[in-house]
Amino acid sequence: MEQLLTISEVADRSGFAASALRYYEREGLVQATRSPGGQRRYERHELRRLAFIAAARHVGLTLDEIRDALSLLPTGRNPTKADWAKISRSWRHRLDAEIAALESLRDGLDGCIGCGCLSLQRCRLSNPRDVVAPRGPGAVFLPEPLHPHPE
Amino acid sequence: MEQLLTISEVADRSGFAASALRYYEREGLVQATRSPGGQRRYERHELRRLAFIAAARHVGLTLDEIRDALSLLPTGRNPTKADWAKISRSWRHRLDAEIAALESLRDGLDGCIGCGCLSLQRCRLSNPRDVVAPRGPGAVFLPEPLHPHPE
C-alpha cells in the first residue's frame, strides 16, 4: 500500500517550501515520481530524507555535503539502520570538531576571550585541537571549517 | 607607544584577506585610522576583535549578529573582561541550543535516525528542546535557527 504525497503535502509535513523541494529534486537530493499529468508524487520515505536534510542544514552543512552523505544510502530499497550508520561514520569527525569549536566559543566567552588571549596562538578558541602549530604570530584558525568561510 | 599596523600586516596576523578587512570596515565591524596619505592603519586591539569575528564566523554566526554583539563593547577605550562577558550573556543561549542540535545530529546518526523516528514529531533531533508541540503531523524544526535557513 504505497500512499503517494503531493508536493504541498510534503511541504507541509517537511517544513520546506514547495520551491525548495523542486530545487532539491533538480539538485538530486530527493526524488519524486510523476502523476499521469506530470505532477510530482512523493513516497513516504522521502519525508525521512527531508527531515535529515533539514537537521543537517540547520547545523550548517552545505547541500553538497548532504548530497554526498545521502549518496551513501541505497537507491531503490528502503535504507536500513546500517545504511544510516554509514552516514554517521562519514560525519562524526566533523560534528565532533564543530561541537568542540562551539563549546570553546561558548566557554571562551566567559574565559578565554575575557582573558584577552584570543590574539595568542595557543588559545583553545583559535586553535582548539592543537593541530596548527608553527605559522608565525597572531591568531590561527581551524583547518577545514565546517561552515563555508572563504578567505 | 601605539604601534600601528598596515592592512597586509593585519591580514597576515588575522587570517582575513585584505579585501575582507575593507569590507568589514565598510560594514562597521572594525575600525582603522589613516596615514597622512590615506592608507589604513590598525591599532593592535583590532586583532582581538578580528579573532573574535573569525571564531564567531566559523561557527556560523552572521556578520549582522556579530556586529550586534560587538556593539556591546565600548568604543574608544579598550574592552575589559566585563565587556566581553556582556557578549557572552547575549550569545550563551543560542550557543547552547546550537551545541544541543549538533549533539543530537551526531548522536542521532547512530541512534535516532537509524531507528527511523526522524519523521516523528517527538524526535529529539527534529524537536530537541520540546519547544514546539502542536503543529500538525510531520517533522517540526528548531525555532530561531542559529544558521540562516529560509523557508
Place this chain on the structure above:
DNA sequence: GTACAACTTGAAGTTAACTTTAAGTCAAGG
C-alpha cells in the same frame, strides 16, 4: 462541464559575504 486551486517549467531575481577588476595614489629603498 466548468471553475478554481494546485500544479508545471524555465528564467530571472535575491541575499550574504566576499572577491575581482580597473585605474589610479602612496611609501620606502637605492
Place this chain on the structure above:
DNA sequence: CCTTGACTTAAAGTTAACTTCAAGTTGTAC
C-alpha cells in the same frame, strides 16, 4: 628622483541556496 610594491576607491562579479515570476496545465468539486 625614480622605481616598485603596497595601497586606495568604486563598481562589478561570484557562490550557495533558494524564491519569485510568467505563462500555461492538471485535478477535483460541484
